[in-house]
Amino acid sequence: xxxxxxxxxxxxxxxxxxxxxxxxxxxxxxxxxxxxxxxxxxxxxxxxxxxxxxxxxxxxxxxxxxxxxxxxxxxxxxxxxxxxxxxxxxxxxxxxxxxxxxxxxxxxxxxxxxxxxxxxxxxxxxxxxxxxxxxxxxxxxxxxxxxxxxxxxxxxxxxxxxxxxxxxxxxxxxxxxxxxxxxxxxxxxxxxxxxxx
Amino acid sequence: xxxxxxxxxxxxxxxxxxxxxxxxxxxxxxxxxxxxxxxxxxxxxxxxxxxxxxxxxxxxxxxxxxxxxxxxxxxxxxxxxxxxxxxxxxxxxxxxxxxxxxxxxxxxxxxxxxxxxxxxxxxxxxxxxxxxxxxxxxxxxxxxxxxxxxxxxxxxxxxxxxxxxxxxxxxxxxxxxxxxxxxxxxxxxxxxxxxxxxxxxxxxxxxxxxxxxxxxxxxxxxxxxxxxxxxxxxxxxxxxxxxxxxxxxxxxxxxxxxxxxxxxxxxxxxxxxxxxxxxxxxxxxxxxxxxxxxxxxxxxxxxxxxxxxxxxxxxxxxxxxxxxxxxxxxxxxxxxxxxxxxxxxxxxxxxxxxxxxxxxxxxxxxxxxxxxxxxxxxxxxxxxxxxxxxxxxx
Numbered sequence: 001x002x003x004x005x006x007x008x009x010x011x012x013x014x015x016x017x018x019x020x021x022x023x024x025x026x027x028x029x030x031x032x033x034x035x036x037x038x039x040x041x042x043x044x045x046x047x048x049x050x051x052x053x054x055x056x057x058x059x060x061x062x063x064x065x066x067x068x069x070x071x072x073x074x075x076x077x078x079x080x081x082x083x084x085x086x087x088x089x090x091x092x093x094x095x096x097x098x099x100x101x102x103x104x105x106x107x108x109x110x111x112x113x114x115x116x117x118x119x120x121x122x123x124x125x126x127x128x129x130x131x132x133x134x135x136x137x138x139x140x141x142x143x144x145x146x147x148x149x150x151x152x153x154x155x156x157x158x159x160x161x162x163x164x165x166x167x168x169x170x171x172x173x174x175x176x177x178x179x180x181x182x183x184x185x186x187x188x189x190x191x192x193x194x195x196x197x
Numbered sequence: 198x199x200x201x202x203x204x205x206x207x208x209x210x211x212x213x214x215x216x217x218x219x220x221x222x223x224x225x226x227x228x229x230x231x232x233x234x235x236x237x238x239x240x241x242x243x244x245x246x247x248x249x250x251x252x253x254x255x256x257x258x259x260x261x262x263x264x265x266x267x268x269x270x271x272x273x274x275x276x277x278x279x280x281x282x283x284x285x286x287x288x289x290x291x292x293x294x295x296x297x298x299x300x301x302x303x304x305x306x307x308x309x310x311x312x313x314x315x316x317x318x319x320x321x322x323x324x325x326x327x328x329x330x331x332x333x334x335x336x337x338x339x340x341x342x343x344x345x346x347x348x349x350x351x352x353x354x355x356x357x358x359x360x361x362x363x364x365x366x367x368x369x370x371x372x373x374x375x376x377x378x379x380x381x382x383x384x385x386x387x388x389x390x391x392x393x394x395x396x397x398x399x400x401x402x403x404x405x406x407x408x409x410x411x412x413x414x415x416x417x418x419x420x421x422x423x424x425x426x427x428x429x430x431x432x433x434x435x436x437x438x439x440x441x442x443x444x445x446x447x448x449x450x451x452x453x454x455x456x457x458x459x460x461x462x463x464x465x466x467x468x469x470x471x472x473x474x475x476x477x478x479x480x481x482x483x484x485x486x487x488x489x490x491x492x493x494x495x496x497x498x499x500x501x502x503x504x505x506x507x508x509x510x511x512x513x514x515x516x517x518x519x520x521x522x523x524x525x526x527x528x529x530x531x532x533x534x535x536x537x538x539x540x541x542x543x544x545x546x547x548x549x550x551x552x553x554x555x556x557x558x559x560x561x562x563x564x565x566x567x568x569x570x571x572x573x574x575x576x577x578x579x580x581x582x583x584x585x586x587x588x589x590x591x
Contacts, residue, residue: 018539040541042542051543051545051566052566055513055543055545055566055569055570055573056572056573058573058577060511060541060542060543061544062542062543062544063544063545063546064544072529072533073533073536077536
C-alpha cells in the first residue's frame with residue numbers, strides 16, 4: 001500500500017516519464033513508479049538510512065542537499081519534479097520552485113498549511129507557535145523554517161507566472177475528504193499542487 | 198600472520214598465470230604479440246556464468262585482492278575488507294576475479310618481463326599502456342573464463358576508471374559498474390603530482406634511463422620519493438593531524454638535518470622505503486601515465502555525457518568527504534553526466550577522515566551502502582539467464 005499522498009501523486013505522473021524526487025525518503029514513490037509505470041526516476045536525499053533504503057530497493061538515489069541548489073541538473077531534463085513535505089524546510093522555497101520548473105516540465109509539491117484551523121486556534125488562544133502530533137517541533141529546533149499557507153503559495157505562483165494545473169487538499173492522514181473542499185485554507189492540512197510554467 | 202583464517206576470509210588462495218597468444222593492439226600504436234596476466238579468483242562461477250565480478254586495481258595494486266597466500270602472510274590481500282563470505286562483494290554469491298594489469302610488476306607482463314625481440318627485459322621499452330588497453334586485455338580474460346557478461350565491474354581510483362571504460366566500450370558485457378573515489382579524468386593538479394613522482398624516479402642516478410635491471414641496481418631513492426609524494430595525496434590534512442600531529446620521535450627538536458624528527462617524517466620515509474623495495478620504478482612510471490592519459494570523453498568531442506550514453510549498465514558511484522586527490526566534486530562530474538545521459542546511478546558521499554585511502558578502509562556506512570548495492574546485483578537475474586530458464590521450462 002502506497003502512502004495516501006503518494007497514491008494521489010502517482011496518478012498525476014504519466015507512464016514512461018522521467019521523474020526527479022527531491023527528498024525522496026526511502027524511495028517508496030520511485031520504486032512504485034518504476035515497477036508500475038516504467039518511470040525512469042532519480043531521488044535526491046541526504047538522510048543516510050534513507051539512501052541505503054533506496055539502494056536496497058534498486059532506486060537511483062543521489063546524495064545531495066537540495067538547499068545547495070540544483071545547478072548541476074540541466075534545463076528540462078525531467079518530465080516531473082516532485083517534492084513532498086520539504087518545501088517548508090528550504091532556505092529559499094521560491095528559488096527551489098523556480099529551479100524545479102527549470103529542470104522539469106511540471107512539478108508536484110506538497111506542504112503543510114499553516115492556516116489550518118488548528119494552527120490558527122493554537123496561535124490565537126495560546127499565543128505560541130503551533131505544535132501538533134503531525135508537526136511535533138518547537139520553534140527553535142524545527143526543520144520547518146518557512147511555513148506558508150495555501151493562499152500564500154498560490155500568491156507566489158501568481159507573482160512568478162506559475163500555472164496551477166491541479167490541487168488536492170488532504171487531512172493529516174493524507175486522505176482527500178469532501179468537506180475540506182468547502183474551505184481548503186481553513187480545513188486542509190496538506191496540499192498537493194501540480195504546477196507548470 | 199593469521200594464526201587462524203578468519204571466518205569471513207576467502208582463505209588461502211593461489212594466483213594463476215594465464216598466457217595470451219593473440220596479439221593485442223595498443224592505443225599507442227604498438228602491438229603486444231603475447232602476454233601473461235596473473236589473476237586470482239574467489240568463489241564459484243555459477244552454471245550460466247552470470248555471477249562474475251571483476252575487480253580492477255588502482256595504481257599500485259595487483260591480483261592479490263583477498264585472502265592469504267600462506268599462513269606466514271603478515272596481511273591479507275589489498276581489498277580483503279570488501280571481498281569475502283558475507284562481505285559486500287560476497288564470495289558465497291559471486292565469482293570474483295582480480296588481476297594484475299599489463300605493465301604491472303606482480304606477475305603480469307610488464308617492464309620486468311623479457312622482451313621476446315631482444316631476449317632482455319623490456320625496461321623503459323615496454324609500451325605505454327592505457328586504461329582502454331587494460332580493458333581490452335580484460336575482455337580477453339573474460340572470454341577465457343567463459344564470462345560473457347560481468348554481473349559487476351568494481352574499482353577504486355584508477356580501478357574505477359577501468360570500470361567506466363568497460364561501461365563505455367563494452368556496454369553489453371557489464372550489468373553494474375561500481376566507481377569508487379575516482380574521476381572522469383585527471384586535473385592539472387593530479388598530473389602535476391604524477392610528474393613530480395616521475396621526475397623523482399627518472400632523476401635518480403640509479404635509474405639509468407630505465408635500464409637499471411641491466412646494472413643490477415634499483416632507483417630506490419627516486420621511487421621512495423615518488424611514493425612519499427603520492428602517499429601525501431592519499432591522506433587528508435585532518436587524517437594526518439589525527440595520526441601524527443606534530444609529535445616528535447625523540448620528544449625534542451634536534452636542530453639538525455640528519456634524522457627524521459617529526460613522526461610524520463619517519464612514517465613517510467618508512468612508507469617510501471618499503472615501497473621502493475617491493476615495487477618496480479618502470480611500472481610506477483607506466484601507471485602514472487595511464488592515469489594522466491585517461492579521458493574517455495576525449496573520444497566523444499570531450500563530451501562525457503556522450504561518452505557515457507553508450508553505457509547500458511547501472512552505476513554506483515561513491516566518494517569520500519576528505520578525498521582531495523579525487524574529491525567528491527570529481528565523482529559528481531561522473532554522476533551528473535550519467536543523469537544527463539539518462540543512466541541509472543546512485544551516489545553516496547561517505548564521511549571519512551582518511552582521504553583518498555578511505556576506499557580501502559571498511560567504514561560502516563561505506564560498507565553498508567556497498568553491501569546494499571551488491572545485494573541488488575546478486576538478487577537480480579540477468580536478462581538472458583531468465584531467457585534460458587524460460588527455454589528450459591518450455
